[in-house]
Each structure stands twice: as C-alpha cells, then as structure tokens.
Amino acid sequence: xxxxxxxxxxxxxxxxxxxxxxxxxxxxxxxxxxxxxxxxxxxxxxxxxxxxxxxxxxxxxxxxxxxxxxxxxxxxxxxxxxxxxxxxxxxxxxxxxxxxxxxxxxxxxxxx
Amino acid sequence: xxxxxxxxxxxxxxxxxxxxxxxxxxxxxxxxxxxxxxxxxxxxxxxxxxxxxxxxxxxxxxxxxxxxxxxxxxxxxxxxxxxxxxxxxxxxxxxxxxxxxxxxxxxxxxxxxxxxxxxxx
Numbered sequence: 001x002x003x004x005x006x007x008x009x010x011x012x013x014x015x016x017x018x019x020x021x022x023x024x025x026x027x028x029x030x031x032x033x034x035x036x037x038x039x040x041x042x043x044x045x046x047x048x049x050x051x052x053x054x055x056x057x058x059x060x061x062x063x064x065x066x067x068x069x070x071x072x073x074x075x076x077x078x079x080x081x082x083x084x085x086x087x088x089x090x091x092x093x094x095x096x097x098x099x100x101x102x103x104x105x106x107x108x109x110x111x112x
Numbered sequence: 113x114x115x116x117x118x119x120x121x122x123x124x125x126x127x128x129x130x131x132x133x134x135x136x137x138x139x140x141x142x143x144x145x146x147x148x149x150x151x152x153x154x155x156x157x158x159x160x161x162x163x164x165x166x167x168x169x170x171x172x173x174x175x176x177x178x179x180x181x182x183x184x185x186x187x188x189x190x191x192x193x194x195x196x197x198x199x200x201x202x203x204x205x206x207x208x209x210x211x212x213x214x215x216x217x218x219x220x221x222x223x224x225x226x227x228x229x230x231x232x233x
Contacts, residue, residue, distance in 0.1 A: 004155070032221070041203075041227070043116075045224070046114070046221045046222075049221050089156075099158075100158070100222060102156040104155045
C-alpha cells in the first residue's frame with residue numbers, strides 16, 4: 001500500500017528563519033510527487049511537481065527537491081504570509097490506474 | 113490557468129435532506145474529476161472518481177447510493193449527498209487535471225476547488 005509520511009506535523013518559525021519540511025514515501029512505480037499549500041477553509045493550491053530523483057523546482061522562497069525515498073520543501077527566509085499547511089502527495093500506478101495518495105501535511109506558522 | 117470552481121462554499125442543511133455540490137473546470141477540460149473529503153488532522157480521503165459520460169468509481173467504504181456523482185460534461189461534475197445526516201458534516205473538495213494538457217497530462221497535478229463546508233443539523 002502506498003504511504004506518504006510528512007514531518008514535522010507542525011512547525012513554528014521566526015520570520016527569516018529558514019527550514020525544511022520532509023515528505024517520505026513508499027510507492028511502487030512513482031509517477032509524480034506534488035506539493036500543495038492549503039490555507040484554512042480553502043482547497044489545496046498547487047505548488048510543484050517533481051517526476052524523478054534529483055529534480056528540483058523553485059518558486060520565490062520555496063524550493064522542492066526529490067530523492068528516491070523522500071522529498072524536501074525548503075523555505076528560505078520565510079515571511080508570515082507563508083503560514084499555511086503544506087501537503088505532499090504521490091501519484092503511482094495502482095492496479096492499472098493512477099492513484100494519488102496524500103500526507104497529512106505540515107502546518108507552518110511564521111511569526112513576525 | 114487550471115482553475116477549478118466549486119459551489120457552494122458553505123451549506124447548512126437539515127438532517128434527511130439532500131445537498132448538491134458543483135465542481136467546474138473553468139479553463140480546461142477534464143474527463144476525470146475527483147471528490148475528496150477532509151477531516152481535521154487527517155489526509156485528504158479520496159471518495160470517488162468521476163468519469164465523464166460514465167459511472168463514477170467509488171473507493172472502498174464509500175456508499176454510492178448516498179454520494180451520487182454525475183459528470184455530464186468535460187467541465188462539470190456534481191456530488192449529491194442524499195438523506196444527509198450529522199455524520200456527513202465535513203469539508204468536501206473536488207479536483208481535476210487537464211486531460212488534454214500534453215505529454216504528461218496523465219501525470220499532471222490535480223487542481224483543487226476551494227471546497228464546500230457541509231454542516232448537517
């Protein structure tokens with residue numbers, strides 16, 4: 001069974017204090033790993049897709065990396081507006097169809 | 113691009129009534145849409161896969177007669193919660209991917225609506 005584990009569950013940072021969120025996964029036949037940002041009461045907002053180990057993507061203060069077993073979301077010099085829950089999801093071939101499995105997310109709070 | 117619109121954002125209904133939630137892809141076409149349910153401090157739970165022009169595929173443990181799904185066009189899927197009960201109160205989110213988005217369309221990311229907060233009294 002595909003599994004996605006995110007850590008930590010919650011993270012509190014001072015503004016400007018860089019850190020990383022972890023997403024470890026166990027799937028057979030990875031077809032893509034996705035990062036989303038979710039604000040309270042809203043649907044997840046797409047951030048990045050990573051398809052193969054070694055791949056990196058960047059957007060403003062966020063950088064996502066991928067290995068064969070895990071992905072990191074690095075946040076450089078975060079601002080209060082980066083506060084949100086960050087979700088990781090993996091897509092794999094399951095029984096002939098593409099299945100997406102989500103982690104429970106990391107709730108990030110950036111304090112001014 | 114890749115905007116998914118979901119309505120209503122909030123709905124309160126009485127026990128025993130039915131509620132319909134709409135999910136539209138605004139700037140792309142989707143042969144498949146997905147309906148999720150989200151519980152506090154839990155991962156998104158896939159309820160069913162909505163297939164344009166055919167029957168939806170339900171995940172194990174999800175009652176198909178209670179959660180009716182219709183996907184009548186390439187841009188619209190609806191979820192109807194029938195005979196709602198308080199335990200159906202939850203945050204329901206739809207998603208879709210661009211089915212015609214090029215080489216990696218099949219593995220392209222899901223784009224989500226803003227969810228519907230259902231409260232059954």
